[in-house]
Amino acid sequence: MPSTRKPTRRGERTRAAILDAAAPLFARHGYRGAPLASVAEAARLTQPGLLHHFPSKERLLLAVLEERDREAMRWMRDTWSEGGSAALRALVALVARNTTTPELVQLFTVLVGEGVSESHPAHEYFEERYERLRGSVRRAIAQGQDTGEFRTDVDAAVLANLVLAMLDGLQIQWLLDRDQDMTAAFEAFVRILLEHLAPRDEG
Amino acid sequence: MPSTRKPTRRGERTRAAILDAAAPLFARHGYRGAPLASVAEAARLTQPGLLHHFPSKERLLLAVLEERDREAMRWMRDTWSEGGSAALRALVALVARNTTTPELVQLFTVLVGEGVSESHPAHEYFEERYERLRGSVRRAIAQGQDTGEFRTDVDAAVLANLVLAMLDGLQIQWLLDRDQDMTAAFEAFVRILLEHLAPRDEG
DNA sequence: GTCTATATGTGGATAGAC
DNA sequence: GTCTATCCACATATAGAC
Numbered sequence: 119m120p121s122t123r124k125p126t127r128r129g130e131r132t133r134a135a136i137l138d139a140a141a142p143l144f145a146r147h148g149y150r151g152a153p154l155a156s157v158a159e160a161a162r163l164t165q166p167g168l169l170h171h172f173p174s175k176e177r178l179l180l181a182v183l184e185e186r187d188r189e190a191m192r193w194m195r196d197t198w199s200e201g202g203s204a205a206l207r208a209l210v211a212l213v214a215r216n217t218t219t220p221e222l223v224q225l226f227t228v229l230v231g232e233g234v235s236e237s238h239p240a241h242e243y244f245e246e247r248y249e250r251l252r253g254s255v256r257r258a259i260a261q262g263q264d265t266g267e268f269r270t271d272v273d274a275a276v277l278a279n280l281v282l283a284m285l286d287g288l289q290i291q292w293l294l295d296r297d298q299d300m301t302a303a304f305e306a307f308v309r310i311l312l313e314h315l316a317p318r319d320e321g
Numbered sequence: 322m323p324s325t326r327k328p329t330r331r332g333e334r335t336r337a338a339i340l341d342a343a344a345p346l347f348a349r350h351g352y353r354g355a356p357l358a359s360v361a362e363a364a365r366l367t368q369p370g371l372l373h374h375f376p377s378k379e380r381l382l383l384a385v386l387e388e389r390d391r392e393a394m395r396w397m398r399d400t401w402s403e404g405g406s407a408a409l410r411a412l413v414a415l416v417a418r419n420t421t422t423p424e425l426v427q428l429f430t431v432l433v434g435e436g437v438s439e440s441h442p443a444h445e446y447f448e449e450r451y452e453r454l455r456g457s458v459r460r461a462i463a464q465g466q467d468t469g470e471f472r473t474d475v476d477a478a479v480l481a482n483l484v485l486a487m488l489d490g491l492q493i494q495w496l497l498d499r500d501q502d503m504t505a506a507f508e509a510f511v512r513i514l515l516e517h518l519a520p521r522d523e524g
Numbered sequence: 525g526t527c528t529a530t531a532t533g534t535g536g537a538t539a540g541a542c
Numbered sequence: 543g544t545c546t547a548t549c550c551a552c553a554t555a556t557a558g559a560c
Contacts, residue, residue, distance in 0.1 A: 132525085148435055150353045153553060166556080167526050175554070199389040203366055225438060231434010234427060245497050252494075279494065279506050286493050291455075293437040294448050303482045310373025310517045356535060367537080370544045378536065437557085 133171050136161045140182050145225035148232055149179050149240070176239040183229065183243055185221060198254070201261025202268065203315075206308050209281065213304045216289070220296070223289050230286070252278045259315075268315040278312070336374050339364045343385050348428035351435055352382050352443070379442040386432065386446055389425060401457070404464025405471065406518075409511050412484065416491070417504045423496070430492050455481045461519075471518040479512070 139160035143152040154175050156167040172178040193215070197208035198251050233244040255278035262268040284307050292300040342363035344357040357378050361371040375381040396418070400411035419426050436447040458481035463469040487510050495503040 146438055148350065148351075148353065148438060151435075151440075154555090155553075163393065163525095163552080164527060166528085169555070170525060182429070192345070210504065227437055228434050230493060231431050232354075234353060234430055234434075234493065235349055235354065237350065237354075241497075248494055248497055250440075273509070276506055276509050279491070279501070279511050280487065282488055283490025283494060285490065287488065287490035288448070290433060290437065290489050291451055291482065291486060294444075294451055298482070303479055303486070306476070306479050307483050310513060313517060314513045357537090358535075366543095367545060368536080369546085372537070373543060 121290045123203055132161070132163070134176070136163070136171055137182055137185050138152050140178055141186060141225055142221045144182060145221045149175075150232065154178075177287075179229075179240060180243060182225075183240060186225065187247065198258065202265060203262060203312055205255075205258035205261075206281075206312065209285070210301065210303065210305050210308055211264070213285070213288070214301045217292070217300055220242070224293055227289050228292055239274070248282065251282055254278075255281050257271060262315070269317045272315065277315075281311075331398075335364070339366070339371055339374055339381070340385055340388050342419045343381055344389060344428055347382065347385060348424045348431060351431045352378075352441075353435065357498070366367075382432075384445060385428075386443060389428065390450065401461065403470060406465060406515055408458075408461035408464075412488070413504065413508050413511055416488065416507045419492070420486065420495070420503055421464075423499070426492050427496055430489070430496055431450045433489070451485065451518060454485055457481075458484050466519070469520070472520045475518065484514075 136157065140152075140157045143157050143160060146152070154168060155165040155177070158165040161168065169301075172181065190212075194208065194212060197211070198205055199209075229240055230244050232238050233240040235241065252275070256274045257270065259268065259274040259277050263270045284304065286304055288298075288300045292298045336400060339356050339360065343355075343360045346360050346363060349355070357371060358368040360381070361368040364371065371381075375384065376386045393415075397411065397415060400414070401408055403411075407462045433447050438442040438444065455478070459477045462471065462477040462480050466477065487507065491501075491503045491506055
């Protein structure tokens with residue numbers, strides 16, 4: 119077995135082009151609403167040409183999601199690791215950044231909506247994604263509790279739940295009406311949260 | 322014009338049966354994922370038989386949404402009109418009730434996900450729905466401010482935004498993992514909100 | 525690795541009988 | 543008001559040439 123270790127280098131380019139073409143189309147029309155041929159056309163291929171790189175439409179979808187998730191995580195990692203209120207402020211920055219990439223926001227909103235159906239190909243993917251994200255946020259809050267920045271008599275897991283819910287919910291409303299100031303709204307939420315998390319005055 | 326005032330009485334029964342059959346199927350598979358024939362079968366008709374009552378699949382979808390919205394609003398009206406913290410407690414009760422009807426929750430979650438796409442037949446419907454709901458919640462909070470129950474230096478419109486977002490976001494996570502206690506989470510959120518809205522001690 | 529051609533299946537809507 | 547039969551468009555996937 120000579121050189122099968124790393125995936126082929128030639129052809130990676132078109133693979134990336136397909137992923138880039140697929141994301142906005144899945145975002146605009148949903149997985150079921152975006153024909154494979156339209157993705158192929160956007161990537162300047164024919165539909166069977168596309169299927170040479172991805173064995174099925176389903177696998178293409180999962181590749182798109184994983185790719186975009188990886189990107190977002192790279193972006194977050196630095197500020198995120200601090201934990202506590204810094205992490206919450208990092209989330210505000212993430213929301214602000216999201217308002218500059220509506221297609222990406224729509225990709226996840228549209229697909230998670232489709233994905234709550236048990237029969238949907240990305241159902242398991244989203245189950246795992248939310249469990250993972252809840253864990254991340256919970257740990258960031260717990261970190262703030264450990265350092266004494268946050269009070270310790272609140273349930274970090276429940277708060278993590280609320281934070282993620284707020285992100286998703288605001289995105290829905292923002293996508294339906296771009297005039298909404300999603301960043302300001304989330305900032306207001308974080309302010310309320312920090313107020314709630316502030317240790318009580320002793321005495 | 323003799324008796325065209327009220328819609329026909331005969332035939333209303335099958336129309337209702339179709340709506341009842343359509344809701345869970347749209348919920349499970351989405352609008353695009355649920356074939357008209359499957360709805361017809363569930364309503365014990367053939368597909369062309371169904372189309373005698375609704376001119377198109379799109380019109381059927383809108384009828385389903387309006388029907389379910391009407392029901393939910395009937396349920397809310399009484400407690401809701403009080404405004405202030407009573408209204409927020411009514412929302413907690415609504416969430417608790419929603420956990421007993423997962424199909425209904427899924428119907429709106431799946432369809433609003435599809436519906437953020439501009440091309441989706443229910444896009445405008447959801448635009449108007451959220452504007453209407455934001456108005457309702459905003460007025461309920463403003464009412465609490467008028468009576469002196471809530472402090473007045475917070476933006477009721479932004480809070481309404483947050484409340485609706487929280488409802489939607491928690492539903493997504495709950496649908497992906499039914500073990501989550503959506504009611505407890507929303508209750509925790511309302512508690513934080515009430516704490517934030519409590520008038521400051523004078524002095 | 526990309527193409528043309530095609531197999532195969534599905535789904536919304538219409539025509540027209542009863 | 544409901545049916546059978548059918549049309550037509552679309553979409554995923556495969557076969558096989560280049």
